[in-house]
Amino acid sequence: MKRLTRRTILAAAPGALALASPLLSAFPARAAKNYGPGVSDTEIKIGNTCFYTGPASSYGTIGKAMAAYYKMVNDQGGVNGRKINFISYDDAYSPPKTVEQTRRLVEQDHILLDAGPLGTPTNSAIWHYMNQNKVPQLFVSTGASKWNDPKGHPWTIGWQPNYHSEGLIYAAYILKENPAAKIGVLYQNDDFGKDYLRGVTDGISGKQAKIVVAASYETTDPTVDSQIVKMKAAGCDAFVNTAIPKFAAQAIRKAVEIEWKPINVLSSIGNSVAGVLKPAGLENAKGLVSDFYLKDPTDPRWKDDAGYKWWIGFMDKYYPEGDKTDGFNVYGPSNAATVVEVLKQCGDDLSRENVMKQAANLHDFTLPMLLPGIKINTSPTDFAPVEQVQMGRFDGQAWQLFGPVLSSAAA
Amino acid sequence: MSAPHDDAAVLPQPQAAAQPSAITRPNGRQLSIAAVIALAVVLPWITESFVTFQLTQVMIYALAILGLNLLTGFNGQFSLGHSAFYGIGAYTTAILMHSFGVPYFWTLPAAGAVCFVVGFLFGFPALRLQGLYLALATFTLAIAMPQILKFHGLEWLTGGVQGIVVEQPDPPALVPVSADQWLYYFTLLVLLLMFAAAANLIASRTGRAIKAIRYNPVAAAAIGIDTALYRALTFGVSALYTGVAGALGALAAQFVAPDSFTIFLSISLLVGLVIGGVGSIPGCLIGGLFVLFVPNIAESFSRGLAGVIYGVILLLVIFVMPSGAAGFARLAMAQLSRFRRQSRKP
Numbered sequence: 228m229k230r231l232t233r234r235t236i237l238a239a240a241p242g243a244l245a246l247a248s249p250l251l252s253a254f255p256a257r258a259a260k261n262y263g264p265g266v267s268d269t270e271i272k273i274g275n276t277c278f279y280t281g282p283a284s285s286y287g288t289i290g291k292a293m294a295a296y297y298k299m300v301n302d303q304g305g306v307n308g309r310k311i312n313f314i315s316y317d318d319a320y321s322p323p324k325t326v327e328q329t330r331r332l333v334e335q336d337h338i339l340l341d342a343g344p345l346g347t348p349t350n351s352a353i354w355h356y357m358n359q360n361k362v363p364q365l366f367v368s369t370g371a372s373k374w375n376d377p378k379g380h381p382w383t384i385g386w387q388p389n390y391h392s393e394g395l396i397y398a399a400y401i402l403k404e405n406p407a408a409k410i411g412v413l414y415q416n417d418d419f420g421k422d423y424l425r426g427v428t429d430g431i432s433g434k435q436a437k438i439v440v441a442a443s444y445e446t447t448d449p450t451v452d453s454q455i456v457k458m459k460a461a462g463c464d465a466f467v468n469t470a471i472p473k474f475a476a477q478a479i480r481k482a483v484e485i486e487w488k489p490i491n492v493l494s495s496i497g498n499s500v501a502g503v504l505k506p507a508g509l510e511n512a513k514g515l516v517s518d519f520y521l522k523d524p525t526d527p528r529w530k531d532d533a534g535y536k537w538w539i540g541f542m543d544k545y546y547p548e549g550d551k552t553d554g555f556n557v558y559g560p561s562n563a564a565t566v567v568e569v570l571k572q573c574g575d576d577l578s579r580e581n582v583m584k585q586a587a588n589l590h591d592f593t594l595p596m597l598l599p600g601i602k603i604n605t606s607p608t609d610f611a612p613v614e615q616v617q618m619g620r621f622d623g624q625a626w627q628l629f630g631p632v633l634s635s636a637a638a
Numbered sequence: 639m640s641a642p643h644d645d646a647a648v649l650p651q652p653q654a655a656a657q658p659s660a661i662t663r664p665n666g667r668q669l670s671i672a673a674v675i676a677l678a679v680v681l682p683w684i685t686e687s688f689v690t691f692q693l694t695q696v697m698i699y700a701l702a703i704l705g706l707n708l709l710t711g712f713n714g715q716f717s718l719g720h721s722a723f724y725g726i727g728a729y730t731t732a733i734l735m736h737s738f739g740v741p742y743f744w745t746l747p748a749a750g751a752v753c754f755v756v757g758f759l760f761g762f763p764a765l766r767l768q769g770l771y772l773a774l775a776t777f778t779l780a781i782a783m784p785q786i787l788k789f790h791g792l793e794w795l796t797g798g799v800q801g802i803v804v805e806q807p808d809p810p811a812l813v814p815v816s817a818d819q820w821l822y823y824f825t826l827l828v829l830l831l832m833f834a835a836a837a838n839l840i841a842s843r844t845g846r847a848i849k850a851i852r853y854n855p856v857a858a859a860a861i862g863i864d865t866a867l868y869r870a871l872t873f874g875v876s877a878l879y880t881g882v883a884g885a886l887g888a889l890a891a892q893f894v895a896p897d898s899f900t901i902f903l904s905i906s907l908l909v910g911l912v913i914g915g916v917g918s919i920p921g922c923l924i925g926g927l928f929v930l931f932v933p934n935i936a937e938s939f940s941r942g943l944a945g946v947i948y949g950v951i952l953l954l955v956i957f958v959m960p961s962g963a964a965g966f967a968r969l970a971m972a973q974l975s976r977f978r979r980q981s982r983k984p
Contacts, residue, residue, distance in 0.1 A: 279937070279941055279942075279944060280933075280944055280945050281902065291941075291942075315941075316934075316937065317933075317937050317941070317944060319902070319933075320897060321897065321898060321900070321902070321903075322801070322891065322893055322894075322895045322897060322898045323695075323887065323890075323891040323893075323898050326890075326891045326892065326893065327691070327692065327695065327891075327930075330688050330691055331688055334686060334687060334688035335686060335688045335689075347799075348799065348801060348895040348896075348897045348898075351800060351801055351893065351895065352801070352891065352892075352893040352895065352898075353893075354803075355803055355892065355893075356892065416788075416790055417788060417798065417799040418798065418799045418800055443790075445785075
């Protein structure tokens with residue numbers, strides 16, 4: 228409570244009660260109404276930037292699915308009686324445009340927070356701006372590991388498992404299968420590829436296993452055949468394939484062609500059945516291992532699952548034009564639901580400070596489309612909400628999940 | 639604006655009606671330029687800081703479009719590669735500030751110089767190419783630039799995919815303005831200087847040579863103009879202008895990354911050029927306004943159809959103003975003076 232207004236005086240009685248109670252005293256502001264920008268008794272204004280046009284516009288459906296989710300929340304009465312006003316602008320995957328649109332959201336629309344803005348370079352562009360101006364940059368839709376930096380950037384928090392922690396999980400899996408593995412890593416020569424490589428490297432440090440070949444590719448390369456041949460020649464018996472779909476498929480096919488049979492780990496970037504495994508040949512992909520955290524909407528296993536049924540109902544009612552085989556349409560509402568949970572936890576203290584406090588105060592939160600057993604946890608020192616994944620093995624038809632839910636923290 | 643008639647001299651298609659009144663009109667023209675400058679000076683005090691930021695971007699785009707205009711509008715060479723020059727300018731500023739601690743105002747001449755050299759050198763091989771072939775050659779520049787910036791051998795300098803964070807310039811201690819307002823005035827100053835320089839260049843002997851090459855290269859060579867040199871020089875100056883715009887763009891966005899300088903930026907500049915008016919210096923401002931605001935307007939109508947609406951607006955504008963905003967204004971002025979002359983007659 229910074230200012231003494233009529234509202235705060237009226238709220239003083241419950242506030243005093245709250246202070247008296249040792250249990251509640253951890254959240255003394257919760258009992259009082261405390262509004263940040265964009266909040267009123269009937270509305271919470273939140274912003275977002277997404278790529279609706281431009282080279283990466285296939286991601287635009289994430290923003291549309293988010294908007295559909297907020298509409299559903301509003302139809303069900305909103306959050307603690309307040310409707311969510313979700314303002315999403317197009318930045319066309321251009322960082323300067325993201326800066327402009329985000330400043331528009333913050334300075335003109337006066338949003339409370341930025342919810343799930345999409346993309347790594349685009350979020351990097353506003354990273355400092357948001358932290359300088361102390362505007363919550365919640366659950367950014369990118370897997371770079373740099374968003375988990377509560378000390379340096381306390382106003383930015385990630386969401387999905389980051390590539391670095393996935394790398395750790397792959398290393399743990401390989402170590403379990405063969406403690407003395409000679410590992411080959413295929414990675415894209417940019418920050419996301421290097422995040423994976425760093426994860427695997429960190430995961431085996433101090434262990435007997437070694438990375439024998441770390442081969443990079445450029446997105447402009449025609450093939451990755453030579454990298455695969457090199458790994459076989461170097462005697463690698465484990466392969467971590469973190470390539471984007473086109474190259475992931477090539478690598479799978481090439482390994483079979485040259486009869487190289489390592490422990491074969493495929494990263495989540497390239498584990499789409501339709502986009503990678505079919506082009507690589509379903510037979511060739513048999514035995515591959517990968518990791519998952521969301522339910523794959525094309526997987527027949529979830530046909531009778533309550534979470535999947537909810538999602539199909541949601542899509543039918545609020546986003547009927549959305550593609551029901553597109554994983555992005557699972558991603559959008561799942562991310563938005565986490566934002567809604569934070570707003571619920573905020574109660575009537577909808578200040579930006581409390582938003583960050585609650586975003587760092589999620590405990591065992593689950594979502595309909597998260598894999599069973601995966602829970603969202605954050606703390607003031609842990610700004611990585613989804614940290615768990617489950618491994619799956621491809622049986623020639625579909626991914627079969629196996630083993631326990633893994634956490635990168637434990638890996 | 640030292641030469642009062644320079645804007646009249648700039649007209650690519652001199653219109654018979656415009657010439658006789660060129661001696662009496664400059665006063666009105668000067669007055670309107672003064673009015674626009676006065677408005678520009680006052681605007682940051684009557685708008686929100688975000689609008690000030692947008693207007694700064696408009697001026698930056700206008701400057702970049704002017705660079706393209708010098709090449710295309712006055713010299714008749716096509717370029718789809720100006721996003722690369724914009725990017726080089728932005729990266730020069732970012733690297734100098736970030737790695738070498740150079741104050742922001744010194745990075746502008748440096749960005750201009752680097753771009754001039756690159757543009758001049760690129761201009762030479764481009765001499766062999768005309769029209770569409772040159773457009774294709776410059777297209778490769780735009781395609782290559784983001785990848786060069788990501789290249790791991792240069793990562794220590796460019797920051798790779800991560801890009802570089804640029805500090806926003808602080809206003810001098812004695813000037814009571816916000817950081818956004820300061821950048822606005824700084825950009826305005828650079829813009830005015832560079833617009834005036836461009837107007838003088840075009841009105842000069844060199845400018846006549848540049849334009850002569852556009853009208854008829856063979857005749858220009860026949861009267862003794864070194865077409866190769868002038869073409870390459872124009873390329874260099876054009877790159878310089880766009881590079882300085884890029885440098886200012888880096889200061890405004892406070893961030894540079896390879897994905898900021900894709901072919902889409904080149905196309906935006908080309909759109910701004912055509913909308914503003916090919917071969918018009920003030921028209922570049924209209925082009926800048928269009929580039930920044932029309933995508934936002936299109937988006938406000940419909941998210942899903944933003945691209946379509948943008949296209950429709952673009953078509954409408956071209957239909958109404960086939961020779962750009964500048965041509966439209968000229969036409970309106972000519973109509974107005976004809977109407978006046980007619981009404982004065984008994």
